[in-house]
Amino acid sequence: MSETNFAFVATSDKPQLPAPKGTTGAIGWVRENLFSSPMNTFLTLLSLFVVYSTVPGLVNWAFVNSVWNANSLDECRALTENGACWGVVRERYHQFLFGFYPSELYWRPILAFALLFVALVPALWDGMPKRGLALMGSMTFPFVAFWLIWGGFGLEPVSSTQLGGLLLTMIIGVSGISFSLPIGIVLALSRSSNLPIVKSLAVIFIEFIRGVPLITLLFVAHVLLNYFLPKGVNFDIVLRVVIMVTLFASAYMAEVIRGGLAALPKGQYEAADALGLGYWQSMRLIILPQALKISIPGIVNTFIGLFKDTTLVLIIGLMDPLGLVAPTLADQRWNGIVVELYAFIAFMFFIFCFAMSRYSMYLERKLHTGHR
Amino acid sequence: MSTSTVPADNSFQLSQLWRDARYRSYTIQIIALVVALSVVMMLIGNAVENLEALGKDFNFGFLFEPAGYDIGQRLVEYTSASGHWKAALVGLLNTLLVAFLACLAATVIGVFVGVLRLSNNWVISRLMAVYIEGVRNVPLLLQILAWYAVFIHVFPKPKQAEPLLGGALVATNRGFYIPGFTYEGAYLAVVAVFLASIAGIFIFRSWAKKRQEETGQILPVGLYSLGLLIVPTAIVYFIAGMPIGLEFPTLKGFNYVGGTKAGTPLIALWFALSIYSAAFVAEIVRAGIMAISKGQTEAAYALGLRPQRTMSLVVLPQSLRIIIPPMISNYLNITKNSSLAIAVGYMDLTGTLGGITLNQTGREMECMLLLMATYLVISLTISAVMNYYNESVKLKGR
Known part of the structure; x- marks a missing residue:
């Protein structure tokens, strides 16, 4: 082999060239993600336009031009042309939080x-x-x-008539959530058991509750429940509502958990049997921990739904935050201030529901251990 | 099963009912049945006793007494002299109307949003995420009330309203007015031909599909269907002397008359329900599309299918299997949520039977029973359809 035949032999790699301009960094990202095709460009421009035409106006309305120090709508309108009148929130926030609960308590x-x-x-x-x-x-x-x-x-x-606002929402929501989970588990186990009578009782209950709107159940709590109770026994209206909301949520919960039970591989049931575990032991130690884990997103979704559904009590005359809108509007000073009130209440609910949904996503990631 | 290793034991002991696995299930079930029956008996007994104490009887005769109230939004003839049953029927039809409209709109918006949410375009997918999260986490009732307020305050009074689309749509704060149909002469013939041609399209399509499977020849099914839909109906329509006409809304005095009116409650409810439910539909669609593994699309491309056919023949049939069940339970939710109509005064089933009729007649028990039974029938019907469909598309032999 002669070493002189070659004019040039590279002994080391050439330095790497930088990627072509416009394919990396911010510009590259924008090109690839936002303007990769005519359709994409159109969508990007359209959505930027939507953002441009709503967000600044909204920020101006809610923060820049808004008025906190006003004691009536007229006073506020005199101060600002197109801003929110948060004065009503400043004046009445305690009512939206506690209803007519005595303020010293x-x-x-x-x-x-x-x-x-x-x-x-x-x-x-x-x-x-x-x-x-x-x-x-x-x-x-x-x-x-x-x-x-x-x-x-x-x-x-x-007394219950003094309860209202977010307090009432929390009472109904929290008790509904904490009681509906155990009842839902029992219902789900009954519905997926192989005892025909137990199973059909659970099916009848679940399908009945899921088949009617919550509002009819609240009507029942409001006007009908007294008929079904022995004479002289009378529940408090809040308690009646809590019972109905709990029953309602537990039927949905049962279906969610049943989904989890059905999604478990059959081998898990057989393995539990093979270990010689009894029904309750196998459920407690093997089946339920896994089934509940699978059903977490559904369970939290049910919780969120329940929390939102507590607003329905306004229809039977309870003073939840939404129910307090009418009395506020009846005040001459605040007559006509709907947008601010709805925005405030929506914000309140959004915080709770959004937090719950984020927590469920965190749990889902944490519990995702590879197998189903 | 056949041979028992347990020696024949004739001495039955009471403790076996609980300790012996052979009898335990019967014991549990009988106990459950007895408890359930006694609870039900107790409730019914209390109800009978309490009704008697109040001097009320239990019968549905009140349904045939005149209702005595008016309903603005109605699909069938109704006056205040009609019976309560007619009012309930109007309510039921109103429930079905708003539920149907909302299901339709929610599906269209939701599919759109769901697909855009999955887009590679960062801005649009973020925007859709904001919409979905914002709408899903705020109570529906609040949204209905807010939309109602918007429609009342934003749109002008009928007197000042500008007709849009050449008079075809008038948006006022009392509701939206659109052209209505007028019927005269032999309109039934036109309707009959129209229905027959729809049936014809279905028959034609299944025939074309069979033919394609047998011979491999593809007919332009879409074009033929369109022709079948329009041509026969149009011919009969002109032969019969145009018996079906359009009537435009016109301003008379302080209000519009003629045409079809969709009152503000209906419009607000429809809007709120559609926008709220569309967020859920979007999430369902997104989950359905994401569940189909990328290998399916790649395999279809490798087989030489074009993107459109890949979508319609490979991806969609598989994701539909995942999408349809939650979608139908979402439709169920829309139907049940439409009962919130009572908050804005839309006269649906809850507003008539569970609202005014109940308050006027004082027959809580009968009204509530009927109301719940009706909703139950609607729900179970939709459920049955869902289960039937589910069975037919389920992967076989899993």
């Missing part, structure tokens, strides 16, 4: 709300020391909260 619902988070800690934090004991403590929360909110036993009693 606000510490009680606030304490109950704080205790709710304390009670939630053992349920949400699975690495907690002495979790079992703490969970037992959480179980007492409903009774403590009931005592704090309604009073009695040394506290000044507060």
Whole structure:
């Protein structure tokens, strides 16, 4: 082999050229993602136009031109042409939070709300020391909260008619959520069991509840429930609504969990049987932990739906945040201030529902351990 | 099963009812049945007792008494002298009307949004995400009330309203007016021919499909169907002397008359329901398309199918299987949610039977029973259709 035949031999790699201009960095990204085709360009421009024509106006309305220091709509309109009159929120926010709860007793619902988070800690934090004991403590929360909110036993009693606003929403929502899950699990297990009578009872209940709108159930709670109770027994209207909302949500919950039970591979059931576990043991140790994990998105969606559905109580005359709009508008000073009120209430609900949906997505990612 | 290893044991003990797996299921079921029956019996017993104490009887005769109230939005003849049953029927039709319109609009908007949400275009997909999250996380009732307020405040009074689209649409704060049909003479013949040609299209399509499977020849099915839809009806229409006409809304005094009126409650409810449910439809569609693995599209391309045929023959049939069940339960939700009409005064089934009729006659028990039964029938019908469809598209032999 002679070494002199070649005019040039490269002994090292040539330096790499940079990528062509316009395919990397911000420009490249914009080109590829926003203007890759005529259709895409059109869509981008259209959506930019939509953003341009709504967002600045909205920001101006809500923040820049808005008025907080006004005691009536006329006063506010005199101060700003096209801004929001948040004065109504400043003046009445306590009503939207607590309804007509006596203002010197606000510490009680606030304490109950704080205790709710304390009670939630053992349920949400699975690495907690002495979790079992703490969970037992959480179980007492409903009774403590009931005592704090309604009073009695040394506290000044507060009647249900004084409850309202976000407080009412939270009472109905939280109790609905916490009771509907266990009832839903029982219903789901009954419906997927192989005992024909138990199964058909569960089917009848679930299909009946799911077949009628919530509003008819609330009507039943409002006008009809008294007929079905023994004479002299009378539930509080809030309690009646809570019962109906819980029944409603638990039927949906049952279907979600049944989906989870059905999605488990059959081998899991057979493996549990093969280990010699009884029905309850296999459910508690093998089936339910996996089935519930699969159904988490559905469960949280049901929770969100339930939370939103609490607004329906306005139709039977309870004063949830949306129900407080009418009394506010009846005040001469605030007559006609609909947009601000609706925007405020929508914002309140959005925060809660959005937080719940994000938490469920986080859980889903955390629990996604590879197999189904 | 056939041979039991348990020795024949004639001495039956009571504890076996609970301890022995052979009897336990019967014990549990009988207990459950007894408990359920006694709860139901107790409820009914209480109801009978309480009704008696109040001096009320239980009968549906009130349905045939004159209702005595007017309903603005109606699809069938109704006056305040009609019976309560007629009012309920008007309500039922109104429920079905708004539910149908909302299902249609929600599907169209939702599919659109769902596809755009999946687009590679960052701006548009973000925009759609904002829409979906914003709409899904706010209560529907609030949205209905807000849209109602918007329609009342934004649109002008009939006197000042400008007719749009050459008089075909008038948007006022009392509602929208669109042209209505007028019928005279032999209009039934036209309708009959129209229905017959729709049936004809179905027959033609299945024949064309069979022919294609047998011979491989493809007919321009779409073109022929369109012709079949239009030509026979048009011929009969002109032969019969144009018996079906259009009537445009005209301003008379302070209001529009003629044409078809969709009152503000209907429009607001329709809008709110469609926009709210479209967000759910979008998520369903997105999940359905994402569930189809990319290998399916690539395999179809490898077989030489064009993108359009790939979509219609490979991707869509598979994602439809995933999309349809939640979609139909979404339609069910729309139908049930339409009962929120009562908040804006749209006279649907809940507004008539569960609202005014109930309050006027004081027959809570009968009204509520009828109301729930009707909704139940609607829901179960939709469910049955869903299950039937589900069975027919399910992967076989999994």
